[in-house]
Amino acid sequence: MLTSTDRRAAFRKLHVSGCFIIPNPHDAGSARALQHLGFKALASTSAGFAWTIAKADNRVTLEEVCAHLAALCEAVDLPVNADFEGGFAHEPAKVGANVSRAVKTGVAGLSIEDSTGDAAKPLYDRTLAIERIKAARAAIDADNSGVLLTGRCEGFLVGQPDLAMVIDRLQAYSEAGADCLYAPGIKTRDQIATVVKAVHPKPVNLLIGASGLSLAEAADLGIRRISVGGSLSRAAWGGFMRAAKEMAEQGTFTELGNGYPGGELNKMFN
Structure with a gap:
């Protein structure tokens, strides 16, 4: 098995x-x-x-x-990036403390969102959101872990699809120490290309669900990383629920x- 240090270096290289x-x-x-x-x-x-x-x-x-x-x-010999939601705290200091705990699990990267979970005020104030990213960065750097930090702006997912606002926040998160930027919900080629250009040279993660660009098309727009969120899980639940219903x-x-086939699954896990 590769060490956490090895996985983190490999993840950054990607x-x-x-x-x-x-x-x-x-x-x-x-x-x-997925490793298989x-x-x-x-x-x-x-x-x-x-x-x-x-x-x-x-x-x-x-x-x-x-x-x-x-x-x-523990299950795989690959870098694992953590969907760490909003850091499981509001205050920057508590976000930092929680990020320190996450780093100890062996992850190679983690993301911090700026959504509050409050429908009346779905995004943290810009200043507080930036301080939360800074706190995450400081926690990661405290022991020179090398964990890659992704800063997420959730505007498009919480009913605030203002691309200028999203870009402004992503740029601020980059300056606050985020290594990778992520605006889940952007879909059009123009939106994607604009975000990539705005935060260059930092890499951008693109969320693709049931439809969207191919890997090659996303690469042509300058995207570095494609994730699928809960889509694989929904696909698995789809098969389960159809059979159960x-x-x-x-x-x-x-x-x-x-x-x-069960035999194929047994081979994979043997």
Whole structure:
């Protein structure tokens, strides 16, 4: 197994040039499967993990997330980026303390969002949001861990699709110490290209769900990293729920025939 130092160095190298997919497993098994398929790095998904423990997204605890991150890092020999939501705290100092805990799980990177979870005021004030990124940066640097910090602006996901505002925040997060920038929800080529240009030379993460650009098309726009959020988890739940509903509502079992072969799964995990 590679050391945390090795994985963190490899993760940073992936951001230097080209474009790579960083898929989002929801547990140790799905992480191992993605490693088996040849992906070079993985990222956790807050929603996907929450559903595995019968919780809604953004309802898990810091302790649950840190245990989950440690399990992912132990399951694979790849860099793991943590979806660390909003740092599980409001105040910068507490965000920093929580980031320090996350670093100890062995992750190679983590992201901090600027969403509050409050529908009446969905984004933190700009100044506070910047201070939260600075606190995360300081916590990462305290022991020279080399963990890569991603700064996220959630404007497009919380009903504030103001590209100028999003770019202003991403630039501020970059200056505050974010190594990678992320604006989940941007979709058009113009939006993506504008964000990439605005934060250059810092790398940009692009979220792609059920539809969107291909890897090659995203690379042409200057994207360095593509994640899929909870999409793989939703796909897995889709198969599960279709089969379960068929049994419950019709008393038939045809959907079970679409499952992945058990023998192949045993080979992969052997």
